[in-house]
Amino acid sequence: MSEELPKAYEPQQVEKKWYDFWLKKNLFKVDPQSKKKPFCIVMPPPNVTGALHMGHALNHTLQDVLIRWKRMQGFETLWQPGTDHAGIATQNVVEKEILAKEGKTRHDLGREALIEKIWGWKEQYGDRILKQLQALGASCDWSRTRFTLDEGLSRAVRECFVALYKKKLIYRGNYIVNWCPRCQTALADDEVEHEEKKGHLWHIRYGSLIVATTRPETMLGDVAVAVNPKDKRYSKLIGKTVVLPEVGREIPVIADHFVDPKFGTGCVKVTPAHDPNDFQMGLRHQLPQINVMNADATMHSNVPEKYRGMKREICRKHIVESLQGQGLIEKIEEHTHSVGHCYRCNTVIEPWLSEQWFVKMKPLAKKAVAATRKKRVRFFPKRWEKFYLSWLHEVRDWCISRQIWWGHRIPVWYCSTLGLSDSWTLGCMSERTSVRASERTKCPPIVAIETPKKCPKCGGKNLRQDEDVLDTWFSSALWPFSTLGWPDKTPALKKFYPNNVLITDRGIIFFWVARMVMIGFEMMKKEPFRHVHIHGTILDELGQKMSKSRPETCIDPIDIINKYGADALRYSLLLLATEGQDLKLAESKFDTGKHFCNKLWNATRFALMHLKNYDGKPDSEANLTLADRWIFNRLQTAVHSINMALENYRYIDGAQTLYKFIWNEFCDWYLELIKPIVADNHATQWNLHRVLETILRLAHPFLPFITEELWQALRQSSGRTVTTGHGELHRTGHGELHRTGHGELVEPSLVVAAYPKPLTKIPFVKEATEMMLIQTVVTAVRNLRGEHGVSPRQKIQGFIHVASKNKRNILMKNQNDLKELAQISELQFIEVSQKPERTAVAVAGDIEIYVPMQQLFDVGAERERIGKEITKTRQDVASFEGKLANKNFVDRAPKEIVEKERARLQEHKERLQKLESALNSLSLEGRGEG
RNA sequence: UGGGGCGUAGCUCAGUGGUAGAGCGCCGCAUUUACACUGCGGAUGUCGCAGGUUCGACCCCUGUCGCCCCAACCA
Structure with missing residues (x-):
């Protein structure tokens, strides 16, 4: 017998010890050569700059429960960890730091030096979030940790890019994109967040017409005024021209169906270089595109001199003032409209014309839709399938180039043999567009996995790689197979692709899930995972999303782990994680998990005290008491329903069943029942031991730390002769043997103990x-x-x-x-x-x-009490009688229901009779006394 | 504008076509006992509202109100 357990569970002392033990024994390590059935989850790679937040805590708890459960069931389990290089976010973080520390911008440093600095930063801080996941208990195979920008994954990105380019699924084009003037890069459509903003609708006179606009500063790039062809008010003017104020340019009045005659004045100024709809309209009418802004959203040199270099917001003010001075502002209306913001830095997005790389999405989406229809990819809960399909149906081409330095540089080279200047790489995209090196040389771009030595067309050696990097999500899309070694045909890839399940939040279904499915089918011909489990989003107490910009709304999981323990954090979250429903969180919620841990702790303490003289040998079932048999029955019922719950991603059911069984049955009844006899009843000691041992195995995926601590304590208390109930231990594939050969345990851990299996017949x-x-x-x-x-x-x-x-x-x-x-x-x-x-x-x-x-x-109190019961029972009786008096019910309801109601009526009638007679005798007595 | 979710005890949320459940909180009782991070007991509900289907609806259908999320449009 080891030292007695402390009176209360102290997680801080226990958690680190066991996590280190698990790592040291390589218990999370996968063996791709193993003959065991595979089970694989890839972690949604957290942002390398990130710190663990509650969303991660929930997400990784769910993954860990599942992976531990499968591991204990004897699967060869891989939980693939890693981080995402998060291009814009990471570059922003490091740029800010350099500016603060050295007063330098990225341009002062230059590309190579900045990238080097970011790698340095990554080496120093990049594993913070992974360490935090370890504190949570995450049982990943850390030896396989990957980073989206590491060498292998970079090779996968280049392979994939080249393959898609060859299939004409990647193309380059000059389009209007979402441009963040602060990050100075293009963004994909779904990286733009729209917010309702109060603004104005300025009615501006353009000669004989009045246009309405929310963005007067873009008028400098106007190339036409459009009206609806059916709008009689303006039909005479179509084909005429008007003079653009401030600029003096003569621009045509055109007719286009896009224009809504009922909105504003029915006249739309057309600025193809600064509005996506105008861009389309411009193409329809072969209008020129005049870009009036620089990359930082200051006004370009092609606008009237007085506005050049102004920030767009300032320019707006000046233009409005100038127009007012000329009497050209007819009206200013309040107008609420939604304005796009950069999801990384919240700067207002500028729709901007530039040359970018795109992935053609329709053909990819088609395959993903078909596969989903065929149930190759299934969503839990099911409703997310519709959500994802509807996005796939309306998917637009994906802008994948980013004008930043931290990321996978686009594997495209341009031949510049003719000795052109570098002008095409300048920050201003319009200039960049106007001078294409490749166009001048007449050599096509070279798209290759390996850096080419010379131009295959002209043999020129003056090659220059595209300056842009790829959207981070491009590399994330490959995650389910790139982490397994693709493009090499590794044993891990063979064994674990497709993955079994992806567990994530709905927030990245478009960003990530859909793209993985599309790319997975395109590159691997197979779905990346079979199931997608979408869990709820963590909200604060008021039901709002926790947000870093409002720190008071955030609960830090690490604080919670320190105060309550990782198991308490996990378990509390699991009890709140209703299927797919968002969960409101307040710190007080973590008491539940903490109390539960303490209950389990003390139940085991009790058991250890009463098992001091237990020899560890099995007894006969024939010697068991009713209580022993009953708790074994309840245990097996719990085993059954917990396995079922996990099978269906119903964690909350599993956690609740566990709670009720341990607290309300095992502790409240069983331990109380055996208290008087257990100390010298061998059969009951055996039963107590086996039930508790099974409980610990059953609870381990939910509460990994405390269960390991208690299981080890229980093991030691009864010496090494104890077998693990129905279980045997599984081998992990690496390092030492962890199983019982013939009842003998070598270096055992609950991590690799057998998960309790439902018996075919509940005893x-x-x-x-x-x-x-x-x-x-x-x-x-x-x-x-x-x-x-x-x-x-x-x-x-x-x-x-x-x-x-x-x-x-x-x-x-x-x-x-x-x-x-x-x-x-x-x-x-x-x-x-x-x-x-x-x-x-x-x-x-x-x-x-x-x-x-x-x-x-007290006689009076008793009379009153019985009186109340009688009233209630009478109501019940009346309700049953009413039901049974209804001929329709008796005729049409299923027989067994009618029978049940009859029995209930009888029962309640008898009860009523007994209560009445009891009251009666009390009343007599009362009178007798009086 | 479209899609989705939610509305059940004071709070947070489960739930099933057959007399409404849990945790927390509240009230009463218990104090050398595995656990006060405890035990025992109790109270608490027009299951958002209105219709419909059904022998029977919290559950299915229709409408409606309120809150939230997502997407599209917004000159």
Whole structure:
């Protein structure tokens, strides 16, 4: 026997010890050569600059529960960890730091130096979030940790880019894109967040017309005014021209169906270089595109001199003032509209014309849709499937080039043999567009996995790589196979692709899930994963998303781990994680998990105290008490439902079942029942041991740390001869042996112990029913005490009448338990006629328990109590009678339902009768007394 | 404008076509006992509103109100 456990669970001392032990024993390490069935989850790679937040905590708890469960079930489990290089975010972080520390911008440093600095930063801080995941208990194979920008994954990105380019699924084009003037890069459509903003609608006179605009500063790039062809007001003007104020340019009036005659004045200024709709309109009418802004959203040199270099917001002010001065502002209206913001830095997005690389999405989406229809990819809960399909149906081409330096540089080279200047790489995209090196040389771009030595067309050696890098999500899209070694045909890739399940938040279904499915099919010909489990989003107490910009809304998981323990954090989250529903969180919620851990801790403490003299040897089931049999029945029922719950991603059901079983059955009833006898009953000791040991295995995926601590303590307490219930231990594939050869344990850990398997037939069903009867009677007596304010410890005398012979036998046989739990000193089984005078009565079904009043019970209170029960029972009886009096019900309802109602009516009638007679005798007594 | 979710006890949320559940909180009782991070007992609901289907609706259908999320449009 080891030292006794402390009185309360102290997670801080336990967690680190076991996590280190698991790592040291390589228990999370996968063996791709193993013959065991594979089970693989890839972690949604957290942002390398990130710190663990509650969303991660929930997401990784769910993954860990699943992976630990499967590992214990004997699967070869891989939980693939890693981080994402998060191009824009990471570059922003490091740029800010350099500016603060050295006062330098990235341009002062230059590309190579900045990238070097970022790698340095990554080496120093990049594993912070992974360490935090370890504190949570995440059982990933850390030896396989990958980073989207590491060498292998970069090769995968280049392979994929080249393959898609060759299939004409990647193209380069001059389009209007979402441009963040602060990050100075293009963004994909879904990287733009729209916010409702109060603004103005300025009505500006353009010669004979009045246009309405929310962005007067873009008028400098206007090339036309459009009206609806059916709009009679303006039909005469179509084909005419007007003079653009401020600029003096003559621009045509065109007719286009896009224009809504009912909005504003019905006249739209057309600025193809600064508005996506105008861009399309411009293409339809072959209009020029005049870019009036620089990359930083200051005004370009092609606008009137007085506006050049102004920020767009300032320019707007000046233009409006100038127009007002000329009397050209006809009206200013309040106008609310949604404005796009950069999802990384919240700067207002500028729609901007530039040359970018795109992925053609329609053909990819088609395959993904087909596969989803064929159930190759299934969503849990199912509704997210529709959500994802509807996005795929309307998918637009994906802008994948980013004008930043941190990321996978686009594997495209341009031949510049003719000795052109570098002008095409300048920051201003319009200039860059106007001078294409490749166009001048007439050599096509070279798209290659390896850096080319010379131009295959002209043999020129003056090659220059495209300056842009790829969207981070491009590399994330390859994650399910790039992490397994692709493009090499590794054993891991063979064994673990497709992955079994992806667990994530709905927020990245478009960004990531859909793109993985599309790219997975395109590159691997197979779905990346079979199931997608979408869990809820964590909200703060007020139901708002937790946001770094409002730190007061955030609860830091690491704080919670320090204060409550990782198991408490995990378990509390699991109890809140309703299927796919968002969860409101307040710190107080973590008490539940903490209390539960402490309960389990103390139950084990109790067991260890009472197992001190247990020899660790099995006994015979024949020697088990009713309580022993009952708890074994309840245990097996729990085993069954917890396995079912996990099978269906219903973590909350699993966690709740565990809670109820451990707290309300094992602790509240079983431990109380065995208390008086366990110390010298070998069979019960054996049963207590096996049930507790199974509980710890059952609970381990939910509560990895405390269960390991307790399981090891239990193991040591009974020496090494104890086998693990129904289980044997699994080999992990690496390092030492962890299983029982023939009952002998070598370096065991709960991590690789067998998960309790549901038995084909749940045992001791009869005993479970018997126990229920005892519980009913005990509860009835306790209720009586409670209602009369009689102390739970105050022993009372009891007389019990049981109409059914069978039930009476059961109760007689187990009267010691009954007496113990109900604190009855003397219990007599009687006929109704033998009922003593002056008693309080509890009625449970067809059983009556009479308790002599003595000084403990108050006649008045008892009359009142019974009166209340009678009222309620009468209501019940009336309700059943009403139902059964309804001919339609009796004729049409299923027979068994009608029978059930009849039985219930009978039961309640009897109960009523008993209560009435009890009240009656009390009343007589009352009169007698008076 | 379209899609989706939610509305059940004071709070946070489960739930099933057959008399409404849990945790927390609240009230009463218990104090050398595995655990006060405890035990025993109790109270608490027009299941958003209105219709419909059904023998029977919290559950299915229709409408409606409120809150939230997503997408599209917004000159």
